[in-house]
Amino acid sequence: NFMLTQPHSVSESPGKTVTISCTRSSGSIASNYVQWYQQRPGSPPTTVIYEDTQRPSGVPDRFSGSIDRSSNSASLTISGLKTEDAADYYCQSFDFSNRVFGGGTKLTVL
């Protein structure tokens, strides 16, 4: 089994850009798709990025995803931060028989 490691928290000001990393412990990050979910308190997660870089309809293009093979990590970048982007963000991937979530990153926009 592998793990996905995220920073516990990040904070940034409105209008700025923030990047959240997700590092895979073993196996290549490029071997299996990575998803990113946003979760607000009291609600189930919703997808902001799927299949590494794809954005569901309705998610603003301020959200983008990428993969870096050299660091074996995925990243979620949010530009033009808005106060409504404050939430918990989780990366998720899989291998042969396991789906794995990262530990989550609390984004504060202040």
Place this chain on the structure above:
Amino acid sequence: QVQLVQSGAEVKKPGASVKVSCKASGYSFIRYGISWVRQAPGQGLEWMGWISVYNGNTDYAQRLQDRVTLTTDTSTSTAYMEVRSLRSDDSAVYYCARGQYTSSHHDYWGQGTLVTVSS
């Protein structure tokens, strides 16, 4: 529209079992899998297991595989998750989520079911 509607909150005693249902609508049930994910209070998301609705194959998180069983009823488009030998640290919100077979993208989620384990 796609919906996953879960059964209501449960309160159980340690050692008991709980079975949560997840009724799907708005899509072809067998064309997707179902994952179950739980979230303890103030904690992150923990993947528990996956069931292929098409053929019934299951994958379980290693630390839960001895206590969790996933099933589906294709006649009613309903998925079930049972946890046995409940402990206090099983207290959590349990979610079902529709999963893509190829990418494991969980694109629709149930509303969550709170399970409280307390003596």
